[in-house]
Amino acid sequence: MVQVTKTAVNPDINELKTQLKKLNSKAGQMKMDLHDLxxxxxxxxxxxxxxxxxxxxxxxxxxxxxxxxxxLERGQ
Incomplete structure (x- = not known):
C-alpha cells in the first residue's frame, strides 16, 4: 500500500490568509468611500x-x- 503524505499547512496560516483576503476587500471599499467623500x-x-x-x-x-x-511562515 502506498502512503500519500500531504504537506501540512498550519491552520493558523490559512486562517490568517483568509482574514487578510476579507480585510483587503473591505479596505478597498473603504478606500473608495474615503476617496468619494x-x-x-x-x-x-x-x-x-x-x-x-x-x-x-x-x-x-x-x-x-x-x-x-x-x-508564522518564518517559523515553518
Whole structure:
C-alpha cells in the first residue's frame, strides 16, 4: 500500500490568509468611500473623520495580520 503524505499547512496560516483576503476587500471599499467623500468636499465633511478612522483601523489590522503571517511562515 502506498502512503500519500500531504504537506501540512498550519491552520493558523490559512486562517490568517483568509482574514487578510476579507480585510483587503473591505479596505478597498473603504478606500473608495474615503476617496468619494473627499471628492465631494465640503459636502458631508462631518463624515470625514468617521470614514477616515474606519479606513485607518482596517489598514492597521491588515498590517498586524501581515506581521503575524510573516512570523508564522518564518517559523515553518
Amino acid at each position: 473627499a471628492e465631494g468636499l465640503p459636502t458631508n465633511y462631518n463624515q470625514l473623520m468617521d470614514v477616515a478612522g474606519q479606513t485607518y483601523e482596517i489598514y492597521r489590522q491588515i498590517d498586524e495580520l501581515k506581521q503575524q503571517l510573516t512570523k
